[in-house]
Amino acid sequence: MTTAEDPTARPTAPVRLPLRRPERGRWFGGVALGLAAHLDWPVRRVRILFLAAALLFGVGAVLYAFLWLTVPVGDPVEAATITRPAFLGRLARRQAVAGHPLRLPGPEVLAGVLLVVGAAALLLVRSHSAVNLSWVLPVFVLVAGVVLAWSQLGVVTRGRSREVPGGRAQAFLRIAGGLLLAGVGVLLLATQVVGAGIDPGLLGQVVVAAVAVVAGVALVLAPWWLRLVRELGDERAARAREAERADIAAHLHDSVLQTLAIIRARADEPAEVARMARAQERELREWLYQDRPAPGTSIAAEMRAVVAEVEDTRSGPEGEAVAVDLVVVGDRAPDAGTAALLQATREALVNAVVHGRPPVSAYLEVGDEQVEVFVRDHGDGFELDDIPSDRFGVRESILGRVRRRGGTATVTCKESGTEVHLVVPVGPCPADDVGTLPTGTAQLKEKEKAT
Amino acid sequence: MNAVPVDVVLVDDHHMFRTGVRASLDARVRIVGEAEDVDGAVAVIHEVRPPVVLLDVHLPGGDGGGGTEVLRRCADLLAETKFLALSVSDAAEDVVGVIRVGARGYVTKAIDGPALSDAVVRVASGDAVFSPRLAGFVLDAFGTAAGDVATGDDELDRLSAREREVMRLIARGYSYREVASELFISIKTVETHVSAVLRKLQLSSRHELTRWAAARRLL
Known part of the structure; x- marks a missing residue:
């Protein structure tokens, strides 16, 4: 019943790996290897086909060169996992495969090609053949320009242009140099066609006209190109977001797995197991269901931290873990007054957990003029008057703290339980208080005063 | 029973x-x-x-x-x-x-x-069944400032003083019975208040409520 509606349970169509040129196991450019992976053919068959096609008027060589230039470098399997939505793939990072990728020594190959071409040219000149050197030079310049311009594609598609410092500038230089060379080559060819006696003025006009045509085409194609760039940017941003989510999920799964392992190891200690399960639940909730505020900007977040600390470190009268039910209404930036309030709240919570009886509830209400906290448990409570005033206990740590900040603190004991009610006044403008007195120093000062 | x-x-x-x-x-x-x-x-x-x-x-x-x-x-x-x-x-x-x-x-x-x-x-x-947390959300949505108190019974966009008091007690962890004894009213009256709050939460088109909801991508 569910599988029919489940969007992830599509019929398993044969999924092709994306076309990439792998760096491991390649002979030359990795074209045959990548094509084999893409078509799910044995790589030997692809290589033989390429060779056979190369013998056929060089079709195979041209095809190989074309694919070498246009297919980006990369691991096809890795590329497939990147293009898959993050929620489908595994969340934890994959280990990198060991081994050195085969890399063609570019400069050496280039030098070799140049030598071969030079030798061929010399041979042609020696044999007094009909081929005129004045044709060879422009063609050579033109080809060099094209190769230079295309060579930047490899750099960009590898996605390394951003990582390599100056990669962008390098790519731009390659294109500009390629353009210049190709332009000069075309001009030389043109003059060759027209004949030696070409008028320099006419040449200038031809150049201007050519540039005008190119500019016109660029103007027409610019919107399309811009849209492409923009879409690419959007896609990158979306992918980054997804990757971030996957990172968070992986982190969470990690911590859950660890907690489960510890719980299994200590299954005979129910209090400890309950405490760990509660801590893990809290963490999951925080990540799954809450927008996390920046640190130091939210009383609600600090209150949650206080409750978490008490839940993690304190036990009930019989050594059992006690969960605190926290409800928060409103929020604002903390200040010295609320820092004192939270310190007092912590003491009240510890008191309720250690000496009271569960369930323990905490309620924080942030109003425009005051911040209120209620801490309630179902224990028998304590009589304030019974506590000697010289004892540094509830009287000082809870009530004194709040009262020194101009607030009020009351303890109510009923048959249904004990409730501590704390109020501190706050200024009307919460933003002013941020930063002037960090909560850390506020707490320090409070401690100094208290001792 | x-x-x-x-x-x-x-x-x-x-x-x-x-x-x-x-x-x-x-x-x-x-x-x-x-x-x-x-x-x-x-x-x-x-x-x-x-x-x-x-x-x-x-x-x-x-x-x-x-x-x-x-x-x-x-x-x-x-x-x-x-x-x-x-x-x-x-x-x-x-x-x-x-x-x-x-x-x-x-x-x-x-x-x-x-x-x-x-x-x-x-x-x-x-x-209606309100958990402490739901009561907290209601207080958050309808506001807790002094000007947020409803004056008439038929007002949908604000809680009455009594309704707010009931909500606060529930948010503080009180059961309906404890709320009743705290406010010296019957449990039935508490239930009436809670139902009224639920109705307001469902029907209110209060500006703050929608803004609050929009901020949390509710509407």
Whole structure:
């Protein structure tokens, strides 16, 4: 019943790996290897086909060169996992495969090609053949320009242009140099066609006209190109977001797995197991269901931290873990007054957990003029008057703290339980208080005063 | 206490959880149907027409709307069938979202068996079930400043002073009984106040409420 509606349970169509040129196991450019992976053919068959096609008027060589230039470098399997939505793939990072990728020594190959071409040219000149050197030079310049311009594609598609410092500038230089060379080559060819006696003025006009045509085409194609760039940017941003989510999920799964392992190891200690399960639940909730505020900007977040600390470190009268039910209404930036309030709240919570009886509830209400906290448990409570005033206990740590900040603190004991009610006044403008007195120093000062 | 048990349809996509609920409910509640996705839930609810549906907020299937979608597609039954939302999530958008489309209450899955049975019986008798957290969301949505108090009974956009007091006590962890004794009113009156708040939460078009909801991507 569910599988029919489940969007992830599509019929398993044969999924092709994306076309990439792998760096491991390649002979030359990795074209045959990548094509084999893409078509799910044995790589030997692809290589033989390429060779056979190369013998056929060089079709195979041209095809190989074309694919070498246009297919980006990369691991096809890795590329497939990147293009898959993050929620489908595994969340934890994959280990990198060991081994050195085969890399063609570019400069050496280039030098070799140049030598071969030079030798061929010399041979042609020696044999007094009909081929005129004045044709060879422009063609050579033109080809060099094209190769230079295309060579930047490899750099960009590898996605390394951003990582390599100056990669962008390098790519731009390659294109500009390629353009210049190709332009000069075309001009030389043109003059060759027209004949030696070409008028320099006419040449200038031809150049201007050519540039005008190119500019016109660029103007027409610019919107399309811009849209492409923009879409690419959007896609990158979306992918980054997804990757971030996957990172968070992986982190969470990690911590859950660890907690489960510890719980299994200590299954005979129910209090400890309950405490760990509660801590893990809290963490999951925080990540799954809450927008996390920046640190130091939210009383609600600090209150949650206080409750978490008490839940993690304190036990009930019989050594059992006690969960605190926290409800928060409103929020604002903390200040010295609320820092004192939270310190007092912590003491009240510890008191309720250690000496009271569960369930323990905490309620924080942030109003425009005051911040209120209620801490309630179902224990028998304590009589304030019974506590000697010289004892540094509830009287000082809870009530004194709040009262020194101009607030009020009351303890109510009923048959249904004990409730501590704390109020501190706050200024009307919460933003002013941020930063002037960090909560850390506020707490320090409070401690100094208290001792 | 009730001679006739309340019939309940249980909608949750986790088999383990359904088994747990079935085991923990006491004699006052009887499970007459189960479903594990949106379409299945809509079909079962229309077929059985139970007095109460225990509805998980996060459900697969349908158009991806989860529990909210089930409620929308069962809107024709809302007069006779009461929905009690049940979720592992306690996020504001989940809770308030499902209340605003017609659920009569919201409890988290951490609730124990007797409390859940209590909640089912209470919903079946026409009352609303508010957890402390839901009360907190209501206070958050309607505001806690002095100017936020309703003056008339028919005002939808603000809570009356008494309603707010009840909400605050519930948020502080008081049971209905404890609220009643704290305010020197009967439990029935507490239930009336809570139902009134639920109605306001469902019907209010208060500017702040919508802004608050928009900030939490509710509307």
